[in-house]
Amino acid sequence: MFAKRKTEQPVDYERQIERLKETIETLTERNRVLEATVSEYRAKEQAIADSLIQIAQQKRTLLEEEEKRMKTEQKSDRTLAKKCRALLNEVQQKYPAASDLEEFESFTAQLEESVGGVLEEVGFSPDEWLKPEKDLAQLCRNLGVMD
Numbered sequence: 025m026f027a028k029r030k031t032e033q034p035v036d037y038e039r040q041i042e043r044l045k046e047t048i049e050t051l052t053e054r055n056r057v058l059e060a061t062v063s064e065y066r067a068k069e070q071a072i073a074d075s076l077i078q079i080a081q082q083k084r085t086l087l088e089e090e091e092k093r094m095k096t097e098q099k100s101d102r103t104l105a106k107k108c109r110a111l112l113n114e115v116q117q118k119y120p121a122a123s124d125l126e127e128f129e130s131f132t133a134q135l136e137e138s139v140g141g142v143l144e145e146v147g148f149s150p151d152e153w154l155k156p157e158k159d160l161a162q163l164c165r166n167l168g169v170m171d
Contacts (some may be wrong), residue, residue, distance in 0.1 A: 050150055105132070105135045105136045105138075108128075108132040109132070109136065112125065112132050117126075
């Protein structure tokens with residue numbers, strides 16, 4: 025009727041303390057490893073951020089260079105259109121009956137349209153590069169307006 029008492033085994037405190045010390049050492053070492061890993065990730069994060077900043081700067085530089093190049097090309101195209109119009113007018117005055125000028129007129133009109141409409145005359149003399157000894161058909165072939 026009396027309940028039996030369990031016999032308690034003696035607690036080995038020294039062994040438990042030793043196991044806890046081992047656990048602490050294991051966790052401490054694991055913490056060092058994780059801190060090193062986090063440090064590596066932070067270094068990589070900084071390298072990526074620096075790369076992104078550099079890429080953004082390069083992009084900005086490339087866009088600025090491209091804008092300058094486009095403006096230069098547009099100016100060059102406008103100048104070409106003006107020169108073509110001046111040449112066409114000069115040739116039409118010198119050779120009013122030339123039927124080959126229709127293709128050059130079409131080319132000039134398309135060029136003017138592509139650069140923003142009809143351009144005003146400029147102080148340009150086609151005689152500077154127009155060689156009257158050349159055949160008109162040859163000039164048009166050289167300009168690519170006639171086969």
